[in-house]
Amino acid sequence: MAEMMIKKERPRNLDLASLRSYKLPLPGKVSIFHRVSGAGLFLMLPVILWLFQASVTSPETFAVFQGLVASWPVKLILAGLIWAYAHHFCAGIRFLLMDVHVGVDKPQARKSAAAVFAVSIPLSIILWGVLL
Helix, strand or coil: CCCCCCCCCCCCCCCCCCHHHCCCCHHHHHHHHHHHHHHHHHHHHHHHHHHHHHHHCCHHHHHHHHHHHCCHHHHHHHHHHHHHHHHHHHHHHHHHHHHCCCCCCHHHHHHHHHHHHHHHHHHHHHHHHHHC
C-alpha cells in the first residue's frame, strides 16, 4: 500500500510593507489597546500624581487645579486617561481569566473581546460624566 502524504498548508508570510491587507481580529485589537493603554497610564503617572498633589496642597493650588481642568484640552486628555484605565482594567480581567483557561476557545475569546469594548466604553463615558 502506498502511503498518502497529506500536504499541510504552510503559514502565509505577511507583507510587512503593506499591513493594510491583513485584518486584525477583535481579540488582537483588544490586546494591542491593552498594551497601549497600560503604557499611556504608566507614562502619564507623574502628571496624574502632580495633579492630585496640586489639588490638595492649598486652596490656592486647588483653584489653579480647577482652572486647569476646566480647559477642553485637559478634559480631553483626562477623558483619554479615564478610557485607558477602564479599558486596561476590563482587558486585564479578561486576560486573567484566560490565564486560568477560561474563555480560551476562539468563539469565547471573540465574545470576551467584544465584552471588553462593550463594558469599557460606557464605563468610561459614565466615569467622565461623574468625574469631569
